[in-house]
Amino acid sequence: MYELILAHIARHVTLDKQEQDAFCAALQHRKLRRRQYLLQEGDICRHDHFVIKGGLRQYEVDADGRENVMQFGFEDWWISDWYSMLTNTPTVYNIEALEDTEVLQIERIKLEQLFITMPKLERYMRIIMLNAFVALQRRVLFMQKPSAERYAEFLRRYAHVEQRVAQQHVASYLGITRETLSRLRSQMIKQRGEKL
Amino acid sequence: MYELILAHIARHVTLDKQEQDAFCAALQHRKLRRRQYLLQEGDICRHDHFVIKGGLRQYEVDADGRENVMQFGFEDWWISDWYSMLTNTPTVYNIEALEDTEVLQIERIKLEQLFITMPKLERYMRIIMLNAFVALQRRVLFMQKPSAERYAEFLRRYAHVEQRVAQQHVASYLGITRETLSRLRSQMIKQRGEKL
DNA sequence: CGCCGAGTTGAACTGAATCAAGAAACGTGG
DNA sequence: CCACGTTTCTTGATTCAGTTCAACTCGGCG
Numbered sequence: 113m114y115e116l117i118l119a120h121i122a123r124h125v126t127l128d129k130q131e132q133d134a135f136c137a138a139l140q141h142r143k144l145r146r147r148q149y150l151l152q153e154g155d156i157c158r159h160d161h162f163v164i165k166g167g168l169r170q171y172e173v174d175a176d177g178r179e180n181v182m183q184f185g186f187e188d189w190w191i192s193d194w195y196s197m198l199t200n201t202p203t204v205y206n207i208e209a210l211e212d213t214e215v216l217q218i219e220r221i222k223l224e225q226l227f228i229t230m231p232k233l234e235r236y237m238r239i240i241m242l243n244a245f246v247a248l249q250r251r252v253l254f255m256q257k258p259s260a261e262r263y264a265e266f267l268r269r270y271a272h273v274e275q276r277v278a279q280q281h282v283a284s285y286l287g288i289t290r291e292t293l294s295r296l297r298s299q300m301i302k303q304r305g306e307k308l
Numbered sequence: 309m310y311e312l313i314l315a316h317i318a319r320h321v322t323l324d325k326q327e328q329d330a331f332c333a334a335l336q337h338r339k340l341r342r343r344q345y346l347l348q349e350g351d352i353c354r355h356d357h358f359v360i361k362g363g364l365r366q367y368e369v370d371a372d373g374r375e376n377v378m379q380f381g382f383e384d385w386w387i388s389d390w391y392s393m394l395t396n397t398p399t400v401y402n403i404e405a406l407e408d409t410e411v412l413q414i415e416r417i418k419l420e421q422l423f424i425t426m427p428k429l430e431r432y433m434r435i436i437m438l439n440a441f442v443a444l445q446r447r448v449l450f451m452q453k454p455s456a457e458r459y460a461e462f463l464r465r466y467a468h469v470e471q472r473v474a475q476q477h478v479a480s481y482l483g484i485t486r487e488t489l490s491r492l493r494s495q496m497i498k499q500r501g502e503k504l
Numbered sequence: 505c506g507c508c509g510a511g512t513t514g515a516a517c518t519g520a521a522t523c524a525a526g527a528a529a530c531g532t533g534g
Numbered sequence: 535c536c537a538c539g540t541t542t543c544t545t546g547a548t549t550c551a552g553t554t555c556a557a558c559t560c561g562g563c564g
Contacts, residue, residue: 172449180452182445195442231427238430241437246391248444249378253368255451256376256483259552279511287452292552294512455520475543488520490544 113141116164117216120188124239125232135233138226139216144168144209150191151207157196159217163189166213167273169281172204181285184210184273190240191215210277259288263296309337312360313412316384320435321428331429334422335412340364340405346387347403353392355413359385362409363469365477368400377481380406380469386436387411406473455484459492 114136121127127135142161144150150168151157167186170193171179182205185191196203197220227234254262263286267274274282283293310332317323323331338357340346346364347353364381366389378401381387392399393416423430450458459482463470470478479489 174449174453178452180449182449194438195445198438198442227431231430234427234434235423235430238434238437241434241441242390242394245437245441245444246394248441248448249391251448252444252451253370253376253378255448256374257370289553290511291513291554295552298512474541485521486543487522487545491520494544 113164114139114216116188117162120162121233121236125236127230127232131230131232134230135226138218138222140218142215142217144213144215146209146211146213148209148213149206150209150213150215151193151203151205153204153206154202155196156200157193157203158220160190160192160194160197160220160223161185161207161215161217163187163191164214164216166209166211167276168207168209168213169277170205170207171284173206179284180287181281184270184277184281184285186273186276190244210281255287259286259292260296260299262286262288263293309360310335310412312384313358316358317429317432321432323426323428327426327428330426331422334414334418336414338411338413340409340411342405342407342409344405344409345402346405346409346411347389347399347401349400349402350398351392352396353389353399354416356386356388356390356393356416356419357381357403357411357413359383359387360410360412362405362407363472364403364405364409365473366401366403367480369402375480376483377477380466380473380477380481382469382472386440406477451483455482455488456492456495458482458484459489 114132117139118127118132118136121135140159142150144166150161151170153173163185164187167184168191169181170183170185170191171181173179183191185207191207193203193205193207195201196205223233223237227237254265257265263282266282266286279293279297280290283290286293288296310328313335314323314328314332317331336355338346340362346357347366349369359381360383362382364387365377366379366381366387367375367377369375379387381403387403389399389401389403391397392401419429419433423433450461453461459478462478462482475489475493476486479486482489484492
């Protein structure tokens, strides 16, 4: 059960056996069925979640009732609302399972305790944050570009994700309507046909 | 010279005198005149920079020659290209001084050495990253909304910045043209007039 | 077998970009 | 300290990408 997460950590820092055990002891295993929620708007987020199986989407519902997808979370990704966790305030996000999903979750408090005794774990989390930040920066830059380019970039970067989520969720992630995404797709298919 | 940065650190972690000195010893002071560059496209970014005076803008020039502002950096902000720093690859960003500016910079290598001997510093950086990430998430959500709301949010959050940077840079940060921003502003002024 | 959500397609509409002049502000040198 | 040139901002007319609204298709699941 812990192979995935330990392997992920090992990619960034080296924990000895004892440290690995201490870390794993703090984890809780949690299963969700398709359409179940890991977190709902109004909850205070107290855990960080690492996906070991399945997939989730994190989205916000805005004043007009539109769903805006903040991010997806599939195997090997951390997903959570760090803002809510940091400030102990109710989250604006919903995190919903897109498939039957399993996560390992760790309480914020426990994680912070582990940071004190295990600086390497804090290093790991710093690096995770850094990577997440850099990925978001790229996304911000792409948000400035026309939707066709945004979709192309999404395919380049997350081809595997695209296979597994509904198109409307991809559209929402990209900040366009499902109609526009549908049209982009049919144009791309047509172009491919012409080139062959 | 070090008051600002030490105060900033103290807001998140507590360093003893010795640690403070060790950290400050690794810092370099650097002055820039208005329009000078802290970093230019193609450079490999080797430092993290903390602004103690003045202001900067970090922007990318895209294929069509458009400038997209990634972020501003004023007093009390870290600014750098962490992606370039992380991967040792040439940066796509330019960081230009908007005013006469002073930064304290630290080499990536030195910072990493300090992390080993001073875990609290690594904690500080983790928290900085976390805050930066959360702020970017909010920005991504706002990018989905119409430009008037984006501008209003910008004013709410960065009123002091708005005073100090050219409107075209604000427009670029928001992902709109200067013409559109100009029209938004004149509309807002008109509305204020009506309400008084 | 029929229903329902997901995706597609078309037509009309709209917010913002583009193109094109002007006006204002800025700073640099005489 | 003023004059000139350059950049920045404003305003208007036009165009266009993407949304909205609406109707229809398809595939799966009860």
